[in-house]
């Protein structure tokens with residue numbers, strides 16, 4: 001680290017001298033000349049990153065010129081129904097340790113799109129699967145015979161919250177075992193390991209722990225000890241949050257986890273909110289209209305939730321709106337779906353998958369809503385948020401279920417679930 005310049009060059013992957021070009025005064029050129037000049041200069045400084053970005057932008061622009069598209073609900077419902085009716089193809093074995101996630105993504109997409117489509121038959125399948133993974137009622141692993149994992153447990157609790165207490169499944173959740181296990185995952189620095197035996201420690205662990213504990217009403221000061229300091233130290237100079245304290249770069253996923261955790265702790269004001277809002281705004285790409293997850297990365301539909309939800313939590317907390325919901329709506333409806341192929345996707349040219357279907361739908365629900373915090377209720381440790389239709393939207397509403405941006409599930413399901421656990425353990 002003796003030479004600052006070489007370190008910087010290494011980080012940026014720069015292989016040539018930095019050159020500076022002063023653009024002629026804008027007024028002196030007409031529009032066409034101006035564009036040509038900029039294009040010439042861009043050619044000279046072309047890198048893999050700028051080429052990828054241009055390719056993405058060209059692909060998006062092909063969709064933006066088309067008439068504005070509604071959400072193709074029926075195509076997406078058909079795509080989701082396939083999940084419960086057919087065997088998955090062999091390549092999905094890569095998701096063997098993410099079975100509760102698949103259940104949450106699919107069930108939640110149904111619920112957000114059209115709640116009655118998650119039929120009792122589908123609910124029973126979900127419950128049966130989760131209690132086969134953990135017959136003792138939690139904590140849950142990623143599949144049968146796998147170690148309990150904090151992410152698998154988070155996804156399981158979210159999936160169960162969508163099942164309307166069918167066959168009294170909510171009473172089978174072992175809150176005591178889950179609480180004791182969460183305490184064991186707790187680390188001296190305030191974070192949580194994702195898994196007792198192995199596993200990393202970053203803001204994802206904290207969010208999963210606090211989300212589970214607040215939904216099940218098992219949150220305690222002991223569980224939350226040191227969490228706030230951990231989170232404060234994860235905010236980077238950019239305003240977003242890295243995964244671990246003093247980490248280098250703000251990231252959409254880690255930022256969502258940190259901000260949702262701060263909301264659960266009611267400590268949003270302990271971090272630099274102004275910088276966070278600036279960072280969120282900068283994640284929205286001017287031309288592509290959707291969000292990226294980090295500076296200089298490509299637009300991606302799933303950040304409609306990770307970043308969109310962060311903006312929604314800030315909005316609910318009375319900090320104002322730092323993103324354009326109209327632009328986000330346009331990106332999602334024009335670029336993240338087609339009528340022929342159901343499911344939602346990252347960007348044009350990519351295939352739909354269950355993960356993107358869920359998070360893009362949640363992002364669309366956020367773009368169509370306005371949020372305010374609900375007054376804290378005595379009998380729950382969950383943070384409830386009120387949502388109403390976005391009156392400033394330029395597009396027709398898709399009539400999606402209103403969602404809680406902290407937990408990523410419909411408000412109706414969350415309210416019912418937390419009311420069931422109205423006595424603190």
Ligand SMILES: [Zn+2]
Pocket residue numbers: 300301302303346356
């Ligand atoms: Zn994505």
